[in-house]
Structures are given as C-alpha cells and as structure tokens.
Amino acid sequence: MVRGSRLRQIGWAISIGVVFAGFMLLTFRVNAVKSEVVRAERLIVDMEREKLALETEFETRANQQQLADWNAIEFGYAPPRADQFLESERQLASFSAPRAPGSPEPIRFAREMEASDYPALVSPLSSHEEDVAENGDEAEGETAQPQSDAHLALARLD
Numbered sequence: 001m002v003r004g005s006r007l008r009q010i011g012w013a014i015s016i017g018v019v020f021a022g023f024m025l026l027t028f029r030v031n032a033v034k035s036e037v038v039r040a041e042r043l044i045v046d047m048e049r050e051k052l053a054l055e056t057e058f059e060t061r062a063n064q065q066q067l068a069d070w071n072a073i074e075f076g077y078a079p080p081r082a083d084q085f086l087e088s089e090r091q092l093a094s095f096s097a098p099r100a101p102g103s104p105e106p107i108r109f110a111r112e113m114e115a116s117d118y119p120a121l122v123s124p125l126s127s128h129e130e131d132v133a134e135n136g137d138e139a140e141g142e143t144a145q146p147q148s149d150a151h152l153a154l155a156r157l158d
Contacts, residue, residue, distance in 0.1 A: 071077040086092050
C-alpha cells in the first residue's frame with residue numbers, strides 16, 4: 001500500500017506543477033495583452049492630439065484666407081512697400097502741417113536735472129539741512145538733535 005500512496009503523491013505533485021506552469025503561461029499572456037492595450041491607448045491619444053492640432057491649423061489657415069479676402073475686397077488694405085518706411089524722426093516731422101492758431105501747446109519733454117536743482121537733504125533726526133562734502137561725509141559742526149514728529153513734518157514742508 002505504500003506504493004499506491006507514493007504514486008498518488010507524485011501524480012498530485014506533477015498535476016500541481018502542470019497547473020502552476022499553465023497559470024504562469026496564462027499570466028504572462030494576459031500581461032502581454034495588457035501592455036498591447038496600453039500601447040494602443042497611447043497611440044490613440046497621440047492621434048487625437050495630432051488631429052486636434054491639424055484641425056486648429058486648418059481653421060487658422062481658413063481664417064487667414066478669409067481675412068485676406070476681406071482686406072482685398074472690403075477694406076482695400078495692402079502690405080507696406082519699401083518706399084513707405086521713414087529714415088528718421090525728422091523725416092516724419094517734415095510731413096506735419098504748421099500749427100494752426102488756437103491749437104494746444106506742443107508736448108514738452110522732461111529735461112535732466114542738474115545737481116543744484118535737487119532739494120537740500122534734510123536729516124530725519126533734525127530739521128537742519130545737511131551740507132554734504134565732495135567725499136560724501138557730513139560737514140563738521142552739525143550735531144543731530146532728536147526732534148518730535150511734528151517738527152520733522154514742518155521741516156519737510158519748508
């Protein structure tokens with residue numbers, strides 16, 4: 001009887017091995033099919049993006065053609081020619097008409113300020129103007145005395 005049970009054990013081991021091998025083959029086949037499906041889905045998404053880009057380009061080109069037709073027929077626009085460009089501001093100014101009586105004054109541009117045009121420096125701690133020497137140091141003889149906020153405001157207004 002020992003022989004029969006031993007043979008059964010070997011039979012079961014072989015059948016379990018065959019089932020396990022079949023299971024592994026089936027698993028590999030399922031994973032291969034899944035990867036093909038994922039690859040196909042990525043290809044579909046790429047094709048949809050390309051289709052959208054081509055549709056957008058087609059619509060843009062159609063609009064350009066429509067705009068060109070409107071420019072030619074409705075508005076009479078034309079691209080600029082080389083002789084329409086100006087060399088300088090003086091050439092542009094030569095096209096202007098003289099000022100009519102009663103017209104507003106021309107726009108004046110700001111000038112650069114000289115060092116003497118700037119207001120005198122006032123110390124935030126005192127109401128005295130500070131003399132600044134050429135080397136950037138404060139002039140001698142000035143002492144900083146703390147003042148109240150009201151005095152500072154009045155000094156700034158002066």
